[in-house]
Amino acid sequence: MRTTGNTIFMTGGTSGIGLELARRFRDLGNTVIISGRRQDLLDKIAAEDGIEGIALDVADPDSIAAAFAQVTSKHDVNVLVTMAGIMQPEDLRDPGHLPTAEQTIEINLLGTIRAVATFTPYLLKQSDPVILTVSSGLASVPLSITPTYSATKAAIHSYTQSLRIQLADTGIQVIEVVPPAVRTTLMNQENDERSMPLDEYLDETMTLLQQQPDADEILVDRVRILRDAERENRYDQVIGLLNSVG
Template sequence: MKTTGNTIFLTGGTSGIGLELARRFRDLGNTVIISGRRKDLLEKIAAEDHIDGIELDVADPASIAAAYETVTAKYPDLNVLITMAGIMQPEDLRNHDLALSEQIITINLLGTIRTVTAFTPHLRKREDGVIMTVSSGLAFVPLVMTPTYSATKAAVHSYTQSLRHQLDLQVIELVPPAVQTTMLDQENDPHAMPLAEFADETMQLLQDNPDADEILVNRVRFLRDAERENRYADVVAALNPPA
């Protein structure tokens, strides 16, 4: 993936990693469009950061279809899709809230699949078309307090591998570690990676490795490489200490 001269549509770009990467791509000379559910927040970002935005609820197939029509009509040079939208919630499986699990699956997994499906025909017409999915280090070692989130990210990883083999365009998987964002109230968590540091390393990896299949900052390799390095059981125990 080239890191300048793109037209990028990034879902879930109104906060956290999504917004920070949108700003970094903008600063490198890309046209960036973000999406979110809150019109007021999109308007605020457009005014302050000069990043265009459209309303999109990735849990709603009709909203995805409408976003596709809007983005491709206004930005026919669109060549990069980044599926950042997602939610993370703790769950107690001894007193299971099935509706919450279904919501997480709908947004994180079905939202990714539906968005990719909508935009793939357009991107395949571009010689420089790119799809970037976003999984997590928890795709490889689960955080047991977020079982459905971890499972959806494992599914996104698997789905991304199939995309890469079936499509005639570049498919990249971004694999974040825990990052200091509002997700799971990690803004001030000393064990999470500072957001600016994550964005710095991610953008450098993209610039240094234009043909990369996975983007892995060093902090996530503890999780990503656990099974292949025969550390899986120890890492599960370290990530999920007894209460």
């Protein structure tokens, strides 16, 4: 992936990693369009950061179709970033967790699949097309208090691998971005010293994108303890440490 001169559409991007990634891409000379459910927040970001926003609810297929029509009528998008997602705790002993699980699957997994399905035929006609999916270190080692989130990220990892293989002869580059725990408002981690500072995460991520333009995965050092746990025969140790109390 080239890191300048793109027109990038991002599902999500109004906070946390998504917003900071949008800013970093903008600063490198890309046109970036973010999306989200809250028009007031999109307007605020447009006024303060100069980043265009489009209303989008990835849980609604009609909203995805409308956002696609809107953004492609104004811009020659060549990069899709599927950033939108939620992370909620669940108690699997309580059947009341089911609505949370269903919403998480709808947004994290189906939202990704629907966005990719909508944009792929269009991207096939573009120059230097790229799809960036966003999984997590928890795709490899689950956090037990967020079981469906972890499961959706594992599914996105698998889906991205299949997508890459199916699109291998099309010219569309498929990249999986794999964050560790990062200090954002997701799960109230903004002050968690065990999580990676947001600026440090984006610094390393952008460096990897620039230094490895043909990369299939963007793996910062902090996420490798999770991603490499099974391969290095450390899975039992890592899942125990990740899910230890206190």
